[in-house]
Amino acid sequence: MNAFRYAQARDAASAMAALAADPRARYIAGGTNVVDLMKEGVERPSLLVDITQLPLRGIDRTATGVRVGALALMSDVADHPAIARDYPVVAQALLASASPQLRNMATIGGNLMQRTRCAYFRDVSQHCNKRAPGTGCAAISGVNRRHAVVGGSEQCICTHASDLAVALLSVDAIVHVRGRAGERTVPLERFHVLPGSTPQRETVLEHGDLITAVELPASAAARNSYYLKVRDRASYEFALVSVAAALNVAGGRIRAARVALGGVAPTPWRAHAAEAALLGRPATGGTFAAAAEAATRGMKGYGQNDFKIVLVRRAVNRALQHVGAIA
């Protein structure tokens, strides 16, 4: 990996100032993604600012839900009783992520910032518009079994690797960010951005912005939520397709519905058409099948990943049957 300078931040202001002074500086917390990418030569920061000593580790109940500090470890969040009870989809997605070792290192903020696992992105000898803008996308005509079936562009068809972000999308999570102009909040749905013509840009964050917390609003749907992850092996593997489903059913009718997908798009993907097919309708197998079909609307394969569209339909149906308590 490249040589770099290292600084340990004692407070957020000095950490942010260090990044503001150096466009090639980067934050490091768990390091599970950035150290890996530095070994591959994909990331070459001039300065790593270690933010692990900042007081952003807490998992606290609030009047409206739970606030998870950006530096809370994946394993600690998964273990927290309030998360397991009020946001089962989040605990399940975390426990389906990576390995116990990696979950002991990786943080919630870092998880949202993780970069794609696309093999062309990770190999500096390959064409990749995200890593080296203007060089082309080797995946579109290459080995694209794991790539996106929706949300991609002619520049990039990578998939976002996070399970957690998909689960957080289904519970309307809000990201708290500290930037030059002070604190702001960004709904998770608007946090990640599609590649379009600038695949190197992955989130709305500016250089030096610091995620401080993720807020999970309490809701009946979040309490009745479920994460289904389909992958090539049973554990320690990224999703081919994943589904986060949250339903509030009262009197046999669906009062609130969230369906989010992983492994299918360059960002965590909210299936609005599926949600629209659920809202106000009876919680029956027929409704769920129609919603599952709607979830695939607009999806397009690139050959090797065509199977994902069928898999989305089946996985959404199964996840909805689970939260709809008919399976």
Next chain:
Amino acid sequence: MDVGKVTRRRFLVRAALPTIAAGVGIGSPRLCALAQAAASVSVLPASGPGPMPVTLNVNGRAHELRIEPRVTLLDALRERLALTGTKKGCDQGTCGACTVLVDGRRVNACLTLAVMVQRKAITTIEGLADGDQLHPMQAAFLAHDGFQCGYCTPGQILSAVALLAEKRATDEASVREWMSGNICRCGAYPNIVAAVRSVAGQPS
């Protein structure tokens, strides 16, 4: 030199050291200059990219090193402290051979920068036994033949020790799931699971 006293491990360690010493010099002058220019306007005191003092507390003993910030905990253990029980498999967090405990929790040493775990208690496979008295998990791996080539074994054992402390090993399926971060290319999984379950007090 008494050739008969040169063990395989000692030979490998000696052979490796000059290579690593040479490796310290890597890093283009252009990058170093860029990094130094950046640091001059930074309000945070920064170290590196050259060697810096790093103190590691390994198996109850403090070690003072001078290493670059880019040195991983895995490389510091193996190449600087000659604690070669911790293995380098994939070196990218996908195999678990490098598993060690940091403040009692299992982590991948290959993705941990040594400079970031100062003042933390690091436990490696060399720190588990009490003299000649093996840790119960080490004894169980022997009793259940929980390995073939043995390369993944130190990581498996550290992971299993942590798993028991996490109280997640309730049955065979949970042992398999919670040991999934440790890959065994020989496929010794049935015996590894049996070893872990025996220490957890479960019949297998």
